[in-house]
Amino acid sequence: MxxxxxxxxxxxxxxxxxxxxxxxxxxxxxxxxxxxxxxxxxxxxxxxxxxxxxxxxxxxxxxxxxxxxxxxxxxxxxxxxxxxQIYSKGSSGLVTVKKGKPITQDDVKRVLEQAKSISLPANHEIIYVHPNQYAVDSTRGIKNPVGLAGVRLELEAYIVTADxxxxxxxxxxxxxxxxxxxxxxxxxxxxxxxxMDEEDFEEGAILLDVGRTTTGVAVWQDEMLLIVDVMEWGGDHITDLVAREFLMSPATAAHLKEKYGVVGNYYTIDEAEAITVRDSKRGVEYTVDRKRLAMVIEQAVGELFTRIRAELERAGLYRVARSGTPILLVGGTSALPGAREMAEEIFNLPVTIGExxxxxxxxxxxxxxxxxxxxxxxxxxxxxxxxxxxxxxxxxxxxxxxxxx
Ligand SMILES: Nc1ncnc2c1ncn2[C@@H]1O[C@H](COP(=O)(O)OP(=O)(O)OP(=O)(O)O)[C@@H](O)[C@H]1O
Ligand SMILES: [Mg+2]
CATH class of the missing domain: 3.30.420.40 (ATPase, nucleotide binding domain)
Structure with missing residues (x-):
């Protein structure tokens, strides 16, 4: 053990x-x-x-x-x-409770099992269940039903499955x-x-993790998990555009982006500023106009966030989340100066860097x-x-x- x-x-x-x-x-x-x-x-x-x-x-x-x-x-x-290969969806369960007895932990377990017995995508198994809210008889919005009186216990849950x-x-x-x-x-x-802290879970917050090849999102409100999703785009999109613009290898472009990159629209760069990066593997040196780099990055981040926004719209973010719900931006791409500001503009929600x-x-x-x-x-x-x-x-x-x- x-x-x-x-x-x-x-x-x-x-x-x-x-x-x-x-x-x-x-x-x-x-x-x-x-x-x-x-x-x-x-x-x-x-x-x-x-x-x-x-x-x-x-x-x-x-x-x-x-x-x-x-x-x-x-x-x-x-x-x-x-x-x-990970999939998520809402689910619900319903059980009857022994008459005259308050709801027990055992009843909660039973209703959870009920919520889990849904049809899953072929060859998937459940990896996580988030109990969003319970209803006891006709009263909804209950977070912990143990000790309450009632005959009908319902659960609305959010289930995550994986292949x-x-x-x-x-x-x-x-x-x-x-x-x-x-x-x-x-x-x-x-x-x-x-x-996120307790207040974020209660009042609502959106986790946006922009990594290298993926962007993950989780939308929370009233302690409920409303959306959780992953998109197959991330910082590589920015790297690819930089590599294409300056005809360099993706590794050199990533280094250039991480060391000198900013989102153009939010940073003023001196017209004459030039930077030199070296691709030591190929023995090539590149001199890059920093303003041009900032403009390419601005275009790439704009495209990336616009794609993410379209996906979030499709998933129902702007329907389920209150307006003004803060986004907590994490992941490597959040380190790009100006990414936070551009996210605010494109998602039309307040954005802070999550730590x-x-x-x-x-x-x-x-x-x-x-x-x-x-x-x-x-x-x-x-x-x-x-x-x-x-x-x-x-x-x-x-x-x-x-x-x-
Ligand atoms: N200072 C920086 N400026 C711009 N981009 C950066 C910076 N630091 C890291 N990145 C980018 O962040 C991305 C990596 O992010 P992260 O480490 O969160 O990814 P990951 O979690 O490993 O990947 P994924 O979740 O997509 O599988 C890369 O595209 C990298 O170039
Ligand atoms: Mg990651």
Whole structure:
């Protein structure tokens, strides 16, 4: 049996593998090790080269465990997964309650099981259920029905499922990297727990994680998960446009973008400013007009956010979220100066950069938008694994988290 020294959160990205080791120390989540290593062999959440993915994961885990002075076999692994092989939908359950008795935890369990017994896409299994709200008889909007009187208990839930073969491949990959029996969490949900506080979940907030090959979104309101989705576009779109414009390799374009890039519209750049980047592999040097770079990036970010907005409209974001619901922007692309401002303009919602909260960390380097998912994994898994409870309701989950601080 695991000594349960803590959690090993693994954010399986295509840009980076981010690994976070954390534990519950006197009731508080403490991060005691973290590392990010360039990811190889993963695209859009899918393992496309097993050997390369294993090597990347091994490197991230080794570095994290060395830092935390922990052994991976003593940690409970929580893998943050994403991709088109993950699907989500609303579901509901209904059970009758023993007459004259208040609703018990057992009734809640039964109605949850009911909500889970829906038809799933072929070869999918449920990886997460979020109880959105209960109804007791005709009273809706109940967050925790235990102790209430009634004869009819209904649950509206949001269910996340994943393709079995996709999960099997990730399990094999992790196992070959020395990580066994992982818990799985959908990245946009983990990212939400990483950067949102109780007020955000109650009043409503939108997590937008713009990574390298994917963009994840989770829309929350009144403690309910309303939309969770992943799109197969990310920062690579910006890199590709830069590479095409300046006729350079994607790796050089990514370096140029990350080091010197800004979104043109929001930054004034001196006409004469030129920068030099070197493609050391090919032995080529490029001199780039910084203003032109800023304009190309502006066009690329505009296209990327416009595509994301169209997808969010299609998913019903502007129907279900109150106007003015804040977007918390995370992921590597959020580091691009001007991305936040452009997101506000295109999404027509207030946008702030999301940073991990509600944890103590050995280093401030973890309290950055890139570690949103990693920190969220540790928070979520420490709730579900270290303190085993029969399926916490959202309220109970928060009450537990609140108790920690
Ligand atoms: N300072 C920066 N300016 C612009 N873009 C940046 C900067 N830093 C990182 N990026 C971009 O962020 C992207 C990587 O983001 P992130 O690390 O969140 O991706 P990931 O989670 O590994 O990938 P995914 O979730 O898409 O599988 C890359 O496209 C990278 O070029
Ligand atoms: Mg990511």
């Amino acid at each position: 695991k000594a349960q020294e803590g959690i090993l959160g693994l954010d399986l990205g295509s840009g980076f593998i981010r690994c976070v080791a954390g534990e519950l120390r006197e009731g508080r989540v403490f991060i005691n090790g973290a590392a990010q290593v360039p990811s190889r062999g993963i695209r859009g959440g899918v393992i496309v080269n097993m050997d390369k993915a294993i090597a990347s994961i091994k490197a991230a885990v080794a570095e994290t465990c060395r830092m935390a002075d922990l052994k991976p076999e003593n940690l409970i692994p929580a893998a943050g997964i994403t991709g088109r 079995r073969v996709f999960l099997e491949n990730i399990t094999t990959c992790l196992s070959n990297a020395g990580i066994r029996d992982p818990l799985f969490f959908f990245q946009p949900i983990a990212g939400s727990y990483g950067v 991990p909260r509600g944890v103590e960390s050995f280093s401030q380097d973890v309290i950055t938008p890139g570690f949103a998912v990693g920190v969220g994994l540790v928070k979520m898994a420490s709730q579900s694994a270290l303190k085993p409870k029969p399926r916490l309701t959202f309220k109970q989950f928060w009450e537990n988290l609140k108790d920690m601080f």
